[in-house]
Amino acid sequence: MGLRIILFEDNPEPRNKVLEELKSELAGNGEVFPFDLDGGPGRDGVYQDRIESALLADPYKDATLIVSDFDLSASQKYPGLSEQQVRAAANRLAVPECGYARGGKPSSDDFRRLSKQREASIVLDFEPGREKHLAEQAVSVAEGFAFIDGRLPMALNELKRTTPGTLMASILGKPEYADKIALYASGDQDRLVDMKRDDGENDKLYHKRLACALGYWLWDSILRYPGVLVNQVAASSHLNILEDDFSQSDVQALFVGALYGGPFAESGRQQWWRGMLDDIVADGGFSDGSEFASNRLDTKVRPSQCSEEPAIPAGYYCMFSKKPVSLKNSRGGLPWFPRGADLARVSASKMAELGPWL
Amino acid sequence: MSVRYDLWSPYESLVNALGKAADQAGCGDIWTSPPIGSWLQPSENGDVELDGYLHLARWKSRCEHSKLVHILLHAQETILDDRGGPMLLKSNVRVYYYRTDATLLQSVHFDYGKPQAAHPLFHAQVSNVEPSGLSTGEAEELRFGFTAGAAGLTCYRDARIPTSDMTLPSVLLCLAADHLDSDDASQDKRFFREFRDELLRLQDRLPKPSIPSMLDSLKAQSDHLHSSHWFAHMA
Numbered sequence: 001m002g003l004r005i006i007l008f009e010d011n012p013e014p015r016n017k018v019l020e021e022l023k024s025e026l027a028g029n030g031e032v033f034p035f036d037l038d039g040g041p042g043r044d045g046v047y048q049d050r051i052e053s054a055l056l057a058d059p060y061k062d063a064t065l066i067v068s069d070f071d072l073s074a075s076q077k078y079p080g081l082s083e084q085q086v087r088a089a090a091n092r093l094a095v096p097e098c099g100y101a102r103g104g105k106p107s108s109d110d111f112r113r114l115s116k117q118r119e120a121s122i123v124l125d126f127e128p129g130r131e132k133h134l135a136e137q138a139v140s141v142a143e144g145f146a147f148i149d150g151r152l153p154m155a156l157n158e159l160k161r162t163t164p165g166t167l168m169a170s171i172l173g174k175p176e177y178a179d180k181i182a183l184y185a186s187g188d189q190d191r192l193v194d195m196k197r198d199d200g201e202n203d204k205l206y207h208k209r210l211a212c213a214l215g216y217w218l219w220d221s222i223l224r225y226p227g228v229l230v231n232q233v234a235a236s237s238h239l240n241i242l243e244d245d246f247s248q249s250d251v252q253a254l255f256v257g258a259l260y261g262g263p264f265a266e267s268g269r270q271q272w273w274r275g276m277l278d279d280i281v282a283d284g285g286f287s288d289g290s291e292f293a294s295n296r297l298d299t300k301v302r303p304s305q306c307s308e309e310p311a312i313p314a315g316y317y318c319m320f321s322k323k324p325v326s327l328k329n330s331r332g333g334l335p336w337f338p339r340g341a342d343l344a345r346v347s348a349s350k351m352a353e354l355g356p357w358l
Numbered sequence: 359m360s361v362r363y364d365l366w367s368p369y370e371s372l373v374n375a376l377g378k379a380a381d382q383a384g385c386g387d388i389w390t391s392p393p394i395g396s397w398l399q400p401s402e403n404g405d406v407e408l409d410g411y412l413h414l415a416r417w418k419s420r421c422e423h424s425k426l427v428h429i430l431l432h433a434q435e436t437i438l439d440d441r442g443g444p445m446l447l448k449s450n451v452r453v454y455y456y457r458t459d460a461t462l463l464q465s466v467h468f469d470y471g472k473p474q475a476a477h478p479l480f481h482a483q484v485s486n487v488e489p490s491g492l493s494t495g496e497a498e499e500l501r502f503g504f505t506a507g508a509a510g511l512t513c514y515r516d517a518r519i520p521t522s523d524m525t526l527p528s529v530l531l532c533l534a535a536d537h538l539d540s541d542d543a544s545q546d547k548r549f550f551r552e553f554r555d556e557l558l559r560l561q562d563r564l565p566k567p568s569i570p571s572m573l574d575s576l577k578a579q580s581d582h583l584h585s586s587h588w589f590a591h592m593a
C-alpha cells in the first residue's frame with residue numbers, strides 16, 4: 001500500500017502549494033488529501049472528537065501521516081483550531097503526526113523544544129517559498145513511519161527478548177547496538193508508555209501504536225541527541241576533525257560506510273553510526289579521525305576546535321549552540337538528556353546563560 | 359579519540375545498569391566523569407587505557423538503610439585489544455567512602471597487574487588517602503563537592519590482602535551487593551540480582567585478566583581455595 005498523507009492547512013494559498021509539492025514528492029508512491037476544515041456536516045462536539053471521527057472515515061482513514069500547520073485558527077468549521085488538537089486526535093488513533101509553522105516559530109525555540117521532551121512531536125522546518133523542502137521532509141517522515149510499521153512484525157517474531165532497545169535495533173538492522181539504543185529509554189520512559197500492550201488489545205492496533213511510538217522515539221530522541229548516531233557537527237567533533245574539513249567530499253568518502261540509511265534518513269538530517277566511525281578509525285590503527293584522514297588522503301586534515309576555546313580540540317556537541325565543544329568547557333548529565341547521549345553537552349557559555357533554568 | 363565500539367560499549371552498559379538498578383532501588387545517584395564513551399583511549403604503545411571516575415552520591419548503607427554515604431570510585435585499567443579477545447593487563451580500582459558531611463571514612467584500592475614476587479596477583483589495600491589528581495572540572499562533573507584534608511582514622515596502608523578478581527566489574531558488583539538492597543529478607547535482594555544478571559550477560563564482552571599460572575594452580579588443587587593460589591605465578 002502506498003503512503004497516505006493528510007494535510008491540515010487552513011490557508012488556501014499555502015495549502016495548494018504544499019499539496020502540489022507533496023504530490024510531486026510522492027511521485028506516485030502514495031496520495032495526499034487536504035483535510036476539509038471548512039465544509040461538511042456536523043458542528044457538535046469538541047474538536048478533538050470531531051477530527052478523530054473524520055479521520056476514521058474515507059478518504060482520511062488508514063493515514064500514514066498527518067501533516068499540520070501550527071495555526072489552524074482560520075478554519076470555518078473549527079474556529080481557533082491549532083495543531084495541538086489535531087495531534088491529540090492523531091495520538092488516540094495511533095496515526096503519526098508532524099507540524100510546521102509559517103515563519104518557523106516552533107522549531108526556532110530550542111529551549112522550549114528541549115525542555116518539552118516528554119511530548120512526542122515532530123516539527124518540520126518551513127519558510128514560505130520553501131514548500132518543496134517541507135514536502136521532502138514530510139514524505140521522508142511518512143516513509144520512515146511506514147518502514148518501521150513494515151519491519152515491526154518480523155522484528156517481534158525474531159526477537160527472543162523484546163525490549164525497546166532490542167526492538168529498535170532489530171528494525172534498524174543493527175542488533176549490535178541494542179544496548180546503546182536501550183540507554184535512550186532510560187530517564188525518558190513517558191515516551192515509551194505506548195509500547196506496552198493494553199489489556200485485550202488486538203495485534204493490529206497494538207502494532208500500529210507500537211510503530212508510532214517507535215517512530216517518535218527514533219526521531220525525537222535517538223536521532224536528536226548524539227550518542228548512538230551523530231549529526232554532521234557531532235560526527236566531526238567526535239572524530240576530532242574540523243567541521244569545514246569534514247564536509248569535504250574526499251573526507252566524507254572515508255566515512256561513507258558509517259552513514260545512517262534508516263528511517264528518516266532523507267529528512268535533511270544526515271547522520272552517522274558513531275560506533276562504526278569508531279571502528280573505521282580504530283581498525284586503521286589511528287587514535288582519532290584527523291590522524292586517520294590525514295594519513296589516508298596524504299594531506300593535512302585539521303583537528304576540531306572547541307567553540308569556547310579554539311586552541312583545544314572539541315569531542316562533544318552543545319545541544320543549544322549546536323557547535324562542537326570540549327569536555328572541559330561544557331557540562332553533561334542534564335535530566336532530560338537520554339543516558340545514551342554521552343556526546344550531548346551544554347557549553348560553558350550557554351550554561352552561564354541558561355544554567356538557572358536547566 | 360577512537361577505540362573500537364565493542365571494547366568501550368560493555369563498560370557503558372555495565373555502569374548504566376548499575377545506575378538503573380540504583381534508581382529503581384531508590385539507592386542514590388550515579389555521576390561519571392568523563393562520559394563513559396571517553397573512558398577508554400588508545401595509548402602510544404598500542405594498548406588501551408581505561409581511566410574514569412564514578413560518584414555514587416548519597417548511597418544507602420547496607421545495615422542501616424537510613425544512613426547515607428558518598429562513594430567515589432576511580433578506575434584505571436590497561437587492556438590489550440587482542441583480536442582473539444580483549445585481555446586485561448592491569449587494573450587499579452580505588453574506592454573512597456565519605457560521610458555525607460564530607461569526611462573520609464576510609465579508602466581501599468584493588469590491584470591486579472604484572473606478576474611480582476611475594477605480591478598476590480589480586481589484592482586490596484585499605485587506606486585513608488584522599489583522591490589525588492581529581493580536577494575541579496571533573497569534581498564538578500561528578501557533583502563531588504568535598505574538600506581534601508578531612509581524612510579519617512590513621513591506618514596501616516602497606517598490608518596487602520589477597521582477593522579474588524576485583525577488577526572494575528567485580529568492584530561494581532560488590533558495591534551493588536553492599537548497597538542496593540536492605541537486609542530485609544522479604545526484599546530477596548531483588549535489585550542486586552537484576553544487576554548481577556546484567557553483569558553476567560555482559561561479562562563475556564568485558565576484558566578478562568590474564569591469569570594462566572593461577573588457573574593451572576586452581577586446576578591442580580581444585581578441592582580447596584588454598585592460599586598458595588594467590589602466589590601461583592611464583593611457582
